[in-house]
């Protein structure tokens with residue numbers, strides 16, 4: 001490299017990308033690279049997302065703003081989902097980019113940066129990914145993400161992920177258990193298992209999901225930590241997984257189960273693989289088996305062909321499922337997907353109006369869910385200081401609900417604490433610290 005081995009990493013998109021960024025950081029550090037600001041760096045790496053149009057637009061805005069750095073000799077690299085999708089087209093659109101690398105090229109990043117010094121390079125081969133022994137530069141000491149599956153086989157009609165992340169593959173169970181063990185030894189208190197569809201973990205090899213076994217095994221081996229997982233697919237989320245959550249103390253009572261739409265006609269056009277009555281019956285099972293579970297979801301409005309009647313069915317489903325929180329968004333065509341070719345595009349104004357109606361309903365359900373917690377004592381894991389009020393701690397319950405409580409003298413970052421919930425806002429709970437759990441001299445973690 002012309003300058004020292006310094007890099008800056010700018011990441012867009014989902015938790016999977018944030019975790020990939022940790023891996024890239026770990027690999028570069030192991031190869032002698034140091035992280036710095038984009039202005040100081042020898043190489044600026046952008047890790048992209050193409051699931052939503054907005055992330056793509058933000059990425060291009062930032063990419064073109066980096067051109068002056070390139071003129072000063074900085075190497076510009078673009079990786080991730082959009083890089084995989086666009087490939088050489090990205091180099092044509094932004095000729096000042098030195099390196100385009102795909103979603104399965106991360107282990108080679110140090111070598112690719114060296115090679116890109118000699119001339120523009122595009123590395124997109126979908127090789128199989130092996131994360132064994134790959135280091136990660138974790139952003140938080142007390143919380144970590146562990147990838148258990150790569151890729152996706154579902155091909156939902158609106159989604160670009162299977163095209164840019166490849167077919168689904170599960171990591172061996174022993175490898176996952178060992179990685180979690182290393183994290184626990186390193187002081188990690190919460191492990192998040194990651195995959196596009198964690199519920200189908202090892203389905204390909206064995207014809208049925210072994211995700212429930214993985215949860216039970218991790219819970220037995222590491223009973224003192226909290227285990228979360230994302231994302232579940234309603235088709236593969238079965239009673240065995242629900243029982244594993246209920247029986248395993250370490251597994252938190254939070255399930256994110258993307259509904260996407262309430263109309264069977266739209267679910268079928270989305271190729272989601274379940275009907276609304278099947279989803280409802282799983283929610284009823286889940287609430288019966290996992291007491292006090294917090295249920296969150298994703299919902300899309302304005303899918304091609306969505307009528308007012310279809311949308312009303314979505315509102316009805318949201319009411320009946322009583323989601324504790326929902327991420328709502330408008331459908332936008334993603335070029336290359338089956339849905340992009342469908343007729344019956346819903347006008348932007350109609351999508352916006354539906355989104356507002358849906359958000360009004362989900363906001364009221366979230367407020368009701370939070371209000372329901374007032375008066376309880378919740379175990380929480382402290383994430384750090386509140387972003388808005390540095391006089392308070394920010395923490396999460398087992399159900400992943402946000403809690404704020406007053407800061408004392410002691411640094412509680414990364415500690416388990418019991419908080420008495422005294423009031424609820426629109427998005428978070430407020431309370432008082434009633435005890436630290438699990439440090440020497442304090443009460444043992446239950």
Ligand code: SF4
Pocket residue numbers: 152153154155156159160161162196197233
């Ligand atoms: S399950 Fe569907 S929405 Fe989720 S990543 Fe796979 S194809 Fe995309």
